[in-house]
Amino acid sequence: MASERARAAALVPVDVSLLSHVLLTPLSGIVMWCQMLERQPQLPPTVKRGLHAIDHGARAQVAILENLVEMSRLHAGDRELHRTRVDVVAGAHDVVAQATSAAEPRGVLLVFAGPAAPCFVEGDPARLRCALRNVVDNAVAASSDGGRVEVTVEETVNGVVFSVADAGSGLTPATWARLLVLGDLREARAARRHGGLGLGLPITRHLVDLHGGTLVMRPNTPRGCQVVITLPRAP
Amino acid sequence: MTSSVGTILLVEDDFVLRAALAELFTSEGYSVACAANGLEAFALLSNKAMPKPSVIVLDLMMPYMDGIEFRALQRSLPSVSDVPVVVITANGSVAVEAEQLAVARTMFKPVNSWRLLDAVRELAPAAA
Numbered sequence: 001m002a003s004e005r006a007r008a009a010a011l012v013p014v015d016v017s018l019l020s021h022v023l024l025t026p027l028s029g030i031v032m033w034c035q036m037l038e039r040q041p042q043l044p045p046t047v048k049r050g051l052h053a054i055d056h057g058a059r060a061q062v063a064i065l066e067n068l069v070e071m072s073r074l075h076a077g078d079r080e081l082h083r084t085r086v087d088v089v090a091g092a093h094d095v096v097a098q099a100t101s102a103a104e105p106r107g108v109l110l111v112f113a114g115p116a117a118p119c120f121v122e123g124d125p126a127r128l129r130c131a132l133r134n135v136v137d138n139a140v141a142a143s144s145d146g147g148r149v150e151v152t153v154e155e156t157v158n159g160v161v162f163s164v165a166d167a168g169s170g171l172t173p174a175t176w177a178r179l180l181v182l183g184d185l186r187e188a189r190a191a192r193r194h195g196g197l198g199l200g201l202p203i204t205r206h207l208v209d210l211h212g213g214t215l216v217m218r219p220n221t222p223r224g225c226q227v228v229i230t231l232p233r234a235p
Numbered sequence: 236m237t238s239s240v241g242t243i244l245l246v247e248d249d250f251v252l253r254a255a256l257a258e259l260f261t262s263e264g265y266s267v268a269c270a271a272n273g274l275e276a277f278a279l280l281s282n283k284a285m286p287k288p289s290v291i292v293l294d295l296m297m298p299y300m301d302g303i304e305f306r307a308l309q310r311s312l313p314s315v316s317d318v319p320v321v322v323i324t325a326n327g328s329v330a331v332e333a334e335q336l337a338v339a340r341t342m343f344k345p346v347n348s349w350r351l352l353d354a355v356r357e358l359a360p361a362a363a
Binding site (some may be wrong): 017020027032035129 | 262294327
């Protein structure tokens with residue numbers, strides 16, 4: 001046993017970027033085939049449901065994988081961002097399209113409203129997508145069947161504002177504060193009532209911090225909550 | 236299937252994703268030439284029997300010759316240096332490196348097929 005531990009300790013640390021590539025590429029193949037097959041006319045309902053399930057399962061694994069990679073970076077103290085100009089409107093479109101596979105089967109209506117023109121920030125495109133997706137996925141998970149999630153993007157004097165509002169059971173400020181902290185296993189267990197690992201919000205907060213932005217939660221009217229990410233505009 | 240509206244050079248080492256992307260482009264009427272890495276893609280570009288591609292869809296992390304090496308080589312070849320490149324990748328850090336090689340678009344896996352088709356249509360309007 002001791003020699004096994006020694007061998008394990010001597011192993012070269014896994015390159016998370018490489019691991020991410022190796023795992024994401026075959027998942028992308030599954031997602032792409034689902035998109036291709038769903039375009040076929042007159043699919044039997046069972047086949048449609050099956051494709052939805054496969055698509056949703058593959059996308060859920062992509063989300064988990066990206067959050068685990070991000071957690072690994074966080075633990076390693078890696079704060080490096082590969083910055084470029086990122087259009088938050090296009091990013092929001094993408095994450096809304098991705099979340100549809102989880103929303104549709106439960107009758108959750110995902111609504112997106114944003115300007116026709118791009119809203120640019122300076123950021124790491126893949127990691128910003130991860131942050132936006134986490135917030136949308138959480139809102140869909142927190143919604144009741146037949147609920148509604150509103151995603152908006154707007155450019156304000158304070159920066160580019162990405163907002164997600166749901167009509168779920170809502171969060172108290174104290175619960176919100178606890179959910180933002182990585183490593184509280186009790187809250188992680190609570191989060192799993194909605195099917196998650198409890199990683200999404202801490203990772204999102206970390207990514208928003210790295211980009212010099214803010215992440216806040218407000219009560220939504222008449223129920224649920226609104227999560228707002230504000231990012232500095234690109235110069 | 237409609238008649239060809241242009242040729243796409245598709246460079247992707249994962250055969251499942253490569254097959255799906257080839258099917259996507261073929262269903263839209265494009266001819267597709269497939270390569271599993273940069274070396275194979277370079278061999279296709281050097282083949283005089285192959286029509287000049289309208290667009291190159293390029294993965295980055297591949298064996299033998301990766302996407303960044305291939306792009307640098309393509310830019311040095313006067314006959315194909317002007318062919319626009321759409322990068323598809325799972326790795327954000329490498330994607331930023333690729334942008335320094337002046338690619339037309341960068342998309343992250345899993346790629347949204349509609350957005351990819353829009354990009355290809357926009358970059359190859361003369362052939363469409």
